[in-house]
Amino acid sequence: MSTDRVGASPNRVGGVGRVTGAQRYAADIKLADALQVKLVCLPVARGRIVSIDSSAALAVPGVRFVMTAADLPQPVPRFGPQFTDRPVMAVGETKYHGEPVAAVAAETKDAAEEGARLVRVDYEALRPIVTLADALAPGADLVQDASIRPRDPLAGTNVLREHRFGWGDVDATPADLVVENSYTFPIVTHFAIEPHVFMAAPDGDGIAVWSSIQHPYWLQRILAGVLDLPLSRVRVFAPDPGGGFGGKQHAKYEPLVAFLALLTGRPCRLVLSLEQTFQAVRRTCTEVHVRTGLMSDGTLAFVDVKADYNIGAYADIADRVVGKGSYPAAGPYRVPAVRIVSRSVLSHTTPATAMRGFGNPQVNWAVESNLDEGARALGIDRRDIRLRNVARTGDTLNPVDTRCDGEWDQAVRRAAEMIGWDTPAPPGHGRGIALGFKSGPTTGLSQSTVRLLSDGSALVYAGTSDMGQGARTVWAQIVATELGVPLERITTVSGDTAVVPYDQQTSASRSTVLMGNAVLRACQDVQAKVRAMAARLHGVPEEQITVERGIVRLPDREVAIVDVVKPGLGRMAGEIVGNGMARKDAEPDHPLQGSAAFFEFNCTAVEATVDEETGDITLHKYATVSDVGKAINPLQVRMQDEGAAIQGLGHTLMEHYIYDDEGRIRNLGAIDYRIPTSMDLPLELHSDVIENADGPGPYGAKGMSEGALISAAAAVAGAVRDATGIVIRDLPLSPERVWRALQERSAR
Amino acid sequence: MSAMAELFPIELTVNGRRRSLEVAVHHSLLDVLRDDLELTGTKECCLVGECGACTVAMNGQIVDSCLVLAVEADGAEITTVEGLAAGGRLSPLQQAFLDTGAVQCGFCTPGQLVAAADLLARNPRPSVPEIEEGLAGNLCRCGCYVQITEAVLAAAREADR
Numbered sequence: 001m002s003t004d005r006v007g008a009s010p011n012r013v014g015g016v017g018r019v020t021g022a023q024r025y026a027a028d029i030k031l032a033d034a035l036q037v038k039l040v041c042l043p044v045a046r047g048r049i050v051s052i053d054s055s056a057a058l059a060v061p062g063v064r065f066v067m068t069a070a071d072l073p074q075p076v077p078r079f080g081p082q083f084t085d086r087p088v089m090a091v092g093e094t095k096y097h098g099e100p101v102a103a104v105a106a107e108t109k110d111a112a113e114e115g116a117r118l119v120r121v122d123y124e125a126l127r128p129i130v131t132l133a134d135a136l137a138p139g140a141d142l143v144q145d146a147s148i149r150p151r152d153p154l155a156g157t158n159v160l161r162e163h164r165f166g167w168g169d170v171d172a173t174p175a176d177l178v179v180e181n182s183y184t185f186p187i188v189t190h191f192a193i194e195p196h197v198f199m200a201a202p203d204g205d206g207i208a209v210w211s212s213i214q215h216p217y218w219l220q221r222i223l224a225g226v227l228d229l230p231l232s233r234v235r236v237f238a239p240d241p242g243g244g245f246g247g248k249q250h251a252k253y254e255p256l257v258a259f260l261a262l263l264t265g266r267p268c269r270l271v272l273s274l275e276q277t278f279q280a281v282r283r284t285c286t287e288v289h290v291r292t293g294l295m296s297d298g299t300l301a302f303v304d305v306k307a308d309y310n311i312g313a314y315a316d317i318a319d320r321v322v323g324k325g326s327y328p329a330a331g332p333y334r335v336p337a338v339r340i341v342s343r344s345v346l347s348h349t350t351p352a353t354a355m356r357g358f359g360n361p362q363v364n365w366a367v368e369s370n371l372d373e374g375a376r377a378l379g380i381d382r383r384d385i386r387l388r389n390v391a392r393t394g395d396t397l398n399p400v401d402t403r404c405d406g407e408w409d410q411a412v413r414r415a416a417e418m419i420g421w422d423t424p425a426p427p428g429h430g431r432g433i434a435l436g437f438k439s440g441p442t443t444g445l446s447q448s449t450v451r452l453l454s455d456g457s458a459l460v461y462a463g464t465s466d467m468g469q470g471a472r473t474v475w476a477q478i479v480a481t482e483l484g485v486p487l488e489r490i491t492t493v494s495g496d497t498a499v500v501p502y503d504q505q506t507s508a509s510r511s512t513v514l515m516g517n518a519v520l521r522a523c524q525d526v527q528a529k530v531r532a533m534a535a536r537l538h539g540v541p542e543e544q545i546t547v548e549r550g551i552v553r554l555p556d557r558e559v560a561i562v563d564v565v566k567p568g569l570g571r572m573a574g575e576i577v578g579n580g581m582a583r584k585d586a587e588p589d590h591p592l593q594g595s596a597a598f599f600e601f602n603c604t605a606v607e608a609t610v611d612e613e614t615g616d617i618t619l620h621k622y623a624t625v626s627d628v629g630k631a632i633n634p635l636q637v638r639m640q641d642e643g644a645a646i647q648g649l650g651h652t653l654m655e656h657y658i659y660d661d662e663g664r665i666r667n668l669g670a671i672d673y674r675i676p677t678s679m680d681l682p683l684e685l686h687s688d689v690i691e692n693a694d695g696p697g698p699y700g701a702k703g704m705s706e707g708a709l710i711s712a713a714a715a716v717a718g719a720v721r722d723a724t725g726i727v728i729r730d731l732p733l734s735p736e737r738v739w740r741a742l743q744e745r746s747a748r
Numbered sequence: 749m750s751a752m753a754e755l756f757p758i759e760l761t762v763n764g765r766r767r768s769l770e771v772a773v774h775h776s777l778l779d780v781l782r783d784d785l786e787l788t789g790t791k792e793c794c795l796v797g798e799c800g801a802c803t804v805a806m807n808g809q810i811v812d813s814c815l816v817l818a819v820e821a822d823g824a825e826i827t828t829v830e831g832l833a834a835g836g837r838l839s840p841l842q843q844a845f846l847d848t849g850a851v852q853c854g855f856c857t858p859g860q861l862v863a864a865a866d867l868l869a870r871n872p873r874p875s876v877p878e879i880e881e882g883l884a885g886n887l888c889r890c891g892c893y894v895q896i897t898e899a900v901l902a903a904a905r906e907a908d909r
Binding site: 020023030647681 | 753772774782783786787788789790791792793794795796798799801828829830832833838842845846847849851852853854855856857858861879880881883884885886887888889890891892893894895896897
């Protein structure tokens, strides 16, 4: 098999730039004559702005402009991917610690920083709502003024939306055993190593914006709306992000920087610090109450879930996270009756947004852990109870959604086998197993263009953001496979909305399926034109010619595509242009407005010990197995799967925000907020894939990259329970928390 | 600090090239590499010496360039990621990073490479625990740690051949 093609693992496209330092991330781009921007915020989460005095800041040499909400169109424009609730800058009252009240633009970073320190803001500190309990207390202050929630029956509360899903009648369904518990999931943050970067410059009659964004085309629409410009006058440059994990999906301070550029007439550049990035993006934290009904043989009778998600001050995409994350709460199982009630709750904290797993890890942690407790109570092996209930291909899950689309039991058996589930564990060792499950994209639209040039080289245009998942490599492999062009003669183009066709978004593990199909169809469009060209060139009817996998089959021989294209294009050169599109339309009557394009499925199995003296958990064996349909690039699949597992160990073992009474994050930044390092790994970490070519993407591929993160926490907690007997229902399983639980156990 | 900061002349040898420049006394080596010399391969992330994205070698020792004042580096020899590929050819370590899948988004990669090259210079045949400990100061949120370790082992084997 060629090392270029689908199923092989050629080096990452763009890899050389990444190992030589030549890769240009957003902060590496210098705009001539740019002003440097620093934000001004209050030292509290919630403060009523009395007055802002910029005079001292404007006296700093080099400071050119201090923008406040008063400089913006009135009323101050608001924006958001789901609700139009976030103002370009704080209006009247700040809603979270870090929300900008002013922005200083200066010739140098130093001048901007000094100016920002000298902007004097008089404010009245108000008591912030930080926790779910605060937000839901009777008579609680409202985080969002009812005026920005018109025609919303919940506008008088801090509940933004309540979602209800399910089927069957939970209350009427008998069960031999009901297990009922509450679980919490902390606030964690994306911690992409590349902090967020926003730049804007006047561009003719419009605006050009550079951002470390995952969804450049969505950003383009947001900016066009806020600035009242046609889409054709808003050009978004989206250099490959240095990690996104969902935190870079949606607009944050791009509108602010765009207004600065238009008001100053100059390019403006804002680079957030890591601390500011912590204040700008985070995952929803969640309290989940689960009732699991089981028959004595381990068959699931019902699943009953209530989940409250703290989403912060503005919705961003977090209410969609709540809906889509709680919807599959019953898991990959056949369950006769399911009831899910989830709420997105506002608070004076950083607006939550998408983060790898999209609301599913929070609920999965609870539901999978609760299933373990049921298995123990019934004396059933925890793998076997999952095998008993997990859906088989074609089985109904949710009656209104896509049926089971994989051989999921294969992944369960494989992961268990990889840690030696059927052999006795060494003394002191415990084992855990959990299934990760997630609905894939519910809607989607991706368009691609492939240009086969006169020398047989090719350009592929695909608007997916390559933030580490390796999208460019996948497109190049598809083109290499379909058109027979060697990888070193293929160039991938993305990151410029003025040049590259539309892509709805880079999220939900969609790109290999949706954009992959668009690229494949663009290649097929090229193939059809090559076929017509071959017919003309060789005087053969088109019906007698086939074109596939780089080869043109004529009645009497086969030739390479390039050997048709070169003579076919002739002395005037030119090129063959193919277009492709993949779309998944919304279904208005569906509870999520669209059924799953595919499901992500993962099984994680773990063997662990716990240090009784320190509470420290050692993961001896860690196996993650995902159902991927087809691994187009097996090495990249492994990297995504194992990387997701390690990221999942972050919220499982160590990560969480700690807030003070003023609504400030106390452990702000890399010193006090720890993420996994090379010293925090399982002693053995192995991944494997299930490939049955049963996905909707090219060559049978499915989306993958989130599943291994979703199941991490329940698998590890299960192993801790198995090793020690302690049950912890709050994450992270930090040494302190584990140690305290061990002390309580000993005291009993 | 004042916006009209005092400037101080320094000389650096960066990736073998001598550079004379005037720097603000409060600017870090990272600031000067990225902003004054436009060597943007070295990355800025935490600015408190925890993430390792800004790792460079200074007089044969790796440092977090965010924690070194540029004036402290006066007269120093600096190697950044841009200096690792000799004569335009990837070093065995750089190639190993690509071959083992040690690079996803790539943002931490420059710091990882400089730190790993230093590790191999001091310990040409490191064990897995030695690599994990040696690179513990370089965060990778994509979670490529296993593959980074494989890359360092592969580069060590390559050097042994």
